[in-house]
Amino acid sequence: xxxxxxxxxxxxxxxxxxxxxxxxxxxxxxxxxxxxxxxxxxxxxxxxxxxxxxxxxxxxxxxxxxxxxxxxxxxxxxxxxxxxxxxxxxxxxxxxxxxxxxxxxxxxxxxxxxxxxxxxxxxxxxxxxxxxxxxxxxxxxxxxxxxxxxxxxxxxxxxxxxxxxxxxxxxxxxxxxxxxxxxxxxxxxxxxxxxxxxxxxxxxxxxxxxxxxxxxxxxxxxxxxxxxxxxxxxxxxxxxxxxxxxxxxxxxxxxxxxxxxxxxxxxxxxxxxxxxxxxxxxxxxxxxxxxxxxxxxxxxxxxxxxxxxxxxxxxxxxxxxxxxxxxxxxxxxxxxxxxxxxxxxxxxxxxxxxxxxxxxxxxxxxxxxxxxxxxxxx
Numbered sequence: 166x167x168x169x170x171x172x173x174x175x176x177x178x179x180x181x182x183x184x185x186x187x188x189x190x191x192x193x194x195x196x197x198x199x200x201x202x203x204x205x206x207x208x209x210x211x212x213x214x215x216x217x218x219x220x221x222x223x224x225x226x227x228x229x230x231x232x233x234x235x236x237x238x239x240x241x242x243x244x245x246x247x248x249x250x251x252x253x254x255x256x257x258x259x260x261x262x263x264x265x266x267x268x269x270x271x272x273x274x275x276x277x278x279x280x281x282x283x284x285x286x287x288x289x290x291x292x293x294x295x296x297x298x299x300x301x302x303x304x305x306x307x308x309x310x311x312x313x314x315x316x317x318x319x320x321x322x323x324x325x326x327x328x329x330x331x332x333x334x335x336x337x338x339x340x341x342x343x344x345x346x347x348x349x350x351x352x353x354x355x356x357x358x359x360x361x362x363x364x365x366x367x368x369x370x371x372x373x374x375x376x377x378x379x380x381x382x383x384x385x386x387x388x389x390x391x392x393x394x395x396x397x398x399x400x401x402x403x404x405x406x407x408x409x410x411x412x413x414x415x416x417x418x419x420x421x422x423x424x425x426x427x428x429x430x431x432x433x434x435x436x437x438x439x440x441x442x443x444x445x446x447x448x449x450x451x452x453x454x455x456x457x458x459x460x461x462x463x464x465x466x467x468x469x470x471x472x473x474x475x476x477x478x479x480x481x482x483x484x485x486x487x488x489x490x491x492x493x494x495x496x497x498x499x500x501x502x503x504x505x506x507x508x509x510x511x512x513x514x515x516x517x518x519x520x521x522x523x524x525x526x527x528x529x530x531x532x533x534x535x536x537x538x539x540x541x542x543x
Contacts, residue, residue: 169203170522173271173297175288177209178278181368185496189277192498196515205271209278273525274299275518277497281363284494285311298529300521302493306467310493313394314362316467323466325459325488328478329353329397332362335387346379353397359383361390372398399487401478404446406456407495407506408464408473409520411528416457417506421446442502444509452479455486463491471524474503 176190177183194204208216274297276288284301286308292299302310309315314332321327331352338345349357359382361369369389371382386393403424407417423441460475474495478487495503499514507517 169201171205171270171272172197172202172522173205173207173274175207175209175274175276175278177211178280178283179209179211179213180278180280180283181364182279182283183211186277186279186283189279189497189501192514193275193277193518196499197518198515201519213282271297273297273522273529275521276301277494279494279496280368281311284492285363298525300525301471302467302469302473306469307493309467310469310473310491312362312392313360313490314392316490317394319466320463320488323462325463325466326486328399328487328489331395333383333393333395335391335393338383338387338393342380342383345383346376349379349395350376353395355379356398358396358398359386360394360396361386362392362394363390399478399480400482401480401487402446402448403489404448404452404456404477404479405502405506406460406475406477407503407510408460408469408475409471409507409512409517409524411470411524411531414461414464416460417503417510418445419448419453419456420444420502420506420509421448422502442505444502444505448479452484452486459486459488463488467491467493469493470528471521472503474506 174190174193176186178186180186190206194206197204205217210216274292276283276292276299278284278288282288284307286304289299289301289304289307293304301307309319317327317330317332329352331349333345333349356372356374357379359371359373359379364370369386371378371385373379373382383393403422405420405422409415409417421443423443456475456477459477463469463475464473469491472493472495474492476489476492478489479485480487492503495501497504499505499508504514504517508514512520
């Protein structure tokens with residue numbers, strides 16, 4: 166027991182991607198070697214309560230899944246339901262404040278809370294304060310990777326080719342929506358995509374083909390964020406590649422998203438909707454090479470670490486590659502794009518988890534080299 170790595174998994178969260186996070190966490194719990202890891206699950210309810218779990222044995226996995234997906238509605242109710250069946254996910258029965266159960270209880274944390282309040286630097290900041298190694302990018306990289314507007318500004322600074330875009334604040338949309346639409350029509354035209362800057366999994370994204378649809382799209386996006394990004398449309402194939410590492414980077418094979426719908430929205434990503442993933446993608450080697458280089462540049466531009474999926478548009482007719490965005494905590498079930506890309510590159514799911522754990526420990530050790538007080542220099 167003492168030789169096992171105590172792996173904390175923080176999952177759930179106050180996000181529209183709550184259910185996606187649960188699937189990711191359960192997949193990791195099932196995949197890791199029980200002789201190598203001692204799992205310490207921490208469930209974050211939709212209301213923001215944190216519930217510490219016991220070590221999850223195989224026999225409890227089905228119940229853990231039912232607990233949130235079927236029965237649980239709040240942290241307290243979920244805890245009570247679990248206790249009655251003697252398969253408790255929570256210790257003690259009361260939600261606790263974030264961070265109360267870390268300390269020496271875990272060796273490394275895998276935070277798989279997707280979207281806002283998860284992969285945007287918030288949980289990463291908590292773990293930094295607690296001094297605990299964790300998988301994935303740091304506070305700055307997570308925040309930049311989550312905010313599409315800031316991300317695009319950073320990519321522009323390092324010369325990565327992007328589609329034309331406009332950034333708009335919700336306050337301006339509310340006060341002068343006609344002027345905002347005039348600007349978008351003049352600078353981008355139709356069709357265009359309207360996105361909340363800080364949402365993942367295509368939540369709140371719309372494709373606008375005329376002024377009426379643009380107005381509706383802007384108002385929808387404003388429900389999710391105060392910062393919006395509007396992008397011009399380009400007829401292109403959607404390609405994705407994974408990056409793994411800290412300073413020394415490994416890229417996966419290239420995959421292609423072939424969406425049955427007009428674009429790869431939430432329904433297409435998580436409810437099927439006829440979407441096809443082609444891995445590896447049928448593209449020229451020159452495209453793969455350029456994507457690898459651009460993905461590394463993007464990863465380094467945000468100071469990434471651990472894992473990131475980088476999404477591109479390839480205008481096949483013009484042979485032009487545009488970077489779309491990075492996802493610093495992508496879906497991580499065995500059927501998600503990032504693990505599939507690396508599986509095709511020869512790194513199976515359980516080995517990928519092992520590598521990420523080691524990268525987290527390496528990164529934490531590197532940070533310990535930093536001087537934190539003047540006394541250390543004497």
